[in-house]
Amino acid sequence: MTGEPGGLATAERFRGITLMADDPETGRVARRMAVETVHDWRLSHLTDDVALCVSELVGNAVHHATPDGWSPGADGERRVGVGFRLWPRWLFVEVSDEDSTPPMLPVGEPLELSLTGASADVLLPNSGRGLLIVQNLADATWWAPRELGGKSVICRFNVSGGAGT
Template sequence: MNPTMNDWGRPLLVEDATLCVSELVGNAVLHATPDGSSAAFGSVRRITVAFRAWPNWLFIEVADEDSAPRTLPVGDPVEYVLTDLSSEGVLQDSGRGLHLIQCLADAVWWTPREVGGKSVFCRFGLEDGENG
């Protein structure tokens, strides 16, 4: 990803984009079961990652073969206060990766694909001065 971002003149996005791709691909690997298939270990899965750059936007798309909708976190982030509760009692069991993506990217959404499955997108705004 680093050469692509450098070729596009956007080296400052490398870390944020890498983290977002890692989270989205990780979610697809862990949670996406191809339509009509079982979730058996070792079953074949197809995950596609695409990058698209326009003058003012960078789009990252991660597509999988599972049509089940992604649940995106909504609302304000939870602020954690030091208490005598353990972190397991305070932190959610899921959604932290998507929340992280929502904090880094300008937008996150998903859409069903015409061929089955879904795509999850994140979008980064490219400011004029962001050239490294």
């Protein structure tokens, strides 16, 4: 990359796909695209983390996202978008859906000493674990509403392998 104006824009790579949420192959296709993208862009060291984050975020969209104004039995397919954007230092992964409801992390109570012998089923929340996984694997995770409705959940990976550099 040169120091000329617009250098960042010319160094950027983008790859995206729109999938039907109700198609049984949606998760598999999204994971395959994640793996192929990081390999094509010579970021193989990120393969496992990116594939798992895409899997969790797409799974959330398929499982929970209901398009704004949509009702059961309404005509139309639910769509999920998956995008990858590479800037010089960062890989951004975006999963979008048509539901403007913010993603929610689980809220738990502080653990009591008497629960230390409890099974994981008792201690772990019933939902939200996927977002916790994404937050732990990515360098940053956030969400944003989309202009025409719906939302995007974005996670960022440092392509050099060190968090925050």
